[in-house]
Amino acid sequence: MARRTARKSKTKFTFLSQNVGKILLALLATSSFAIAFGNEKISKLIPLQSTNSGCLNQFYRDVPPLLNKDSLQKDSYALCFNDFNVMYSGISKTPLWTAEYLTPQRLSIKIKREDSFHEETRVAERHRALLSDYRGSGYDRGHMAPNGDMNNKAAQYDSFSLANMVPQAPKNNQEVWRKVEEAVRSIVTKQHKDAYVLTGPIFEGQRLKTIGNGVIVPTAVYKAVYLPKQGIIGAYYAPNNASLQVKVVSVCYLEEKLGINLFPQLTEQQKRNIYQLPVSAQQVKANKEIHYSHWDGHSQCAEEATTESIQAQQNQFSSGRTQAAESPLPHIDEEAKQAVIRQLVDMLVQYFLQLLR
Template sequence: MKLLLSFCSSLLLSASLFSAPTQCDGLYFGNEAPDILNAKLLPKTQELCYSSFAVMHSGVSRTPLWSAEHLTKERLRHKSKRTNDFHPEERLKGDERAELSDYARSGYDRGHLAPAADMGSKKSQHECFTLANMVPQNSENNRGIWSAIESATRYLTNQKGELYIITGPIFSGSQIKRIGGRVLVPTKLYKAIYDPSSGQGAAYIVTNAASDEYEVLSIARLEQISGLNLFPKMSSSAKENTMDLPDPQERRGGSYNNTTNKDIIYLIEKLLKRMF
């Protein structure tokens, strides 16, 4: 009996050690950030609060572990010009943050987790271009299927009124790549969505490669893969179910009416490469 009580106490202690209390009000469902269940993800983590999103940053990967948004239909009514002013995060220690030089000539995009097209003010536009909100992302993935998933999420927000969103990378396998010798390259990316009006949720997940393929998973399945309790106040039964999500491929037909500068920039870069 004493052994059992000791074991249970250890489990409770571990859970509290790996939890992520938030100082970023209003951005998480129930105002609770994801719990870190995988101890390997815990070292050198630091929460960063911004005006329209929050980040849990890892000084090990030098990327976010996730970004969080409370996206609303009202917020999406406000438009702000994309700034493209990528910058390192000065609040992070120099040896724990990504630098612009890490991405230079790396072959990877600086891929947003909280996307610029979600930002409705000059301040939030500037904030979202911090490298603390970026992961090294395959360029075709970033400007193709991932851009379509971001657009589909905005479409769903306009349909539902509001959504809570957790976006993050997954690092799996024994041969994780680095850029700049420092910044880890994710093997997969996901966007987890919770609809407070129905209590349901689901997630898109893609491989970080030149592909248009994607999957839709239950929140429970994604939590197993990610090592995170993504929505601590979401019921276990709801996590097991998979909410219907819009097909991001439909965005290519323009049905989401959400054109951004990302595709235009990509085409210009391809043209310049051919010219020089």
């Protein structure tokens, strides 16, 4: 018995001596990570108040995504709709992103779909996508803010604006992307989680296909999801073709491809985290939490936003406001804070284990 105990002690000592550098590095990184990330996450649970909540509350803490490239800002339109917002590009004649704040209460009301595709008259004619652009193109008019997220006639009508559409491959739109949209709604309704959702196209490569009078066909579509009460974050990336492929990536992965700061109010540490987001509604269970997956240490996150740039973008949506339905700001209670702390501990454990490997 004494020899066995001695052998165990010797094994532990050998392990510690061989890995002391890794352990110290892990402890140092984990502690600094906890201070920077943990405090930031808790503090960012409290939404900023705004005088334009009917429009700005579709954004996390009332802060819209920021376009970091001059080419993206050219001929862009900040459009406030009922229950969602759009940053529209007169260059691609598509949205660059759409923003929604989804709650169990909002999605508890369902209405019958009534197609009403229409051109967006708030956009100058030379920048406007037309119904004729899509006819005979072989592409669907793909919603970015989904019709299925809308719970009233005004919002549903708005969702059929061509300012909310991209040319989407039929298999992508009707199969893989439909399942992703259903999965996000299921997270909100089955697990009773509030979600801030950003959706849009990705244009990669020098030679991009167009339809009609210059509507650019995206090479992929994305959807970034942030659940503020739980600190859960991640994004979907799906090639805009018939491959039926979709993968879960980090927000930083998208920001590098887009040149857009999708969540200016989140830290780089948060945007590098990836959770195991479901890709279909069947994968969402009421009593099954979404677990942490891994840390993206390779992608280039968007540069940190300045106060001036945030205010300028907020002003664009304030001046372009429509009569949007008021949505309640999320209430943060003690239970929600404890849930965030549990998620943080889980992430730190996974992060620690990765460093030890």
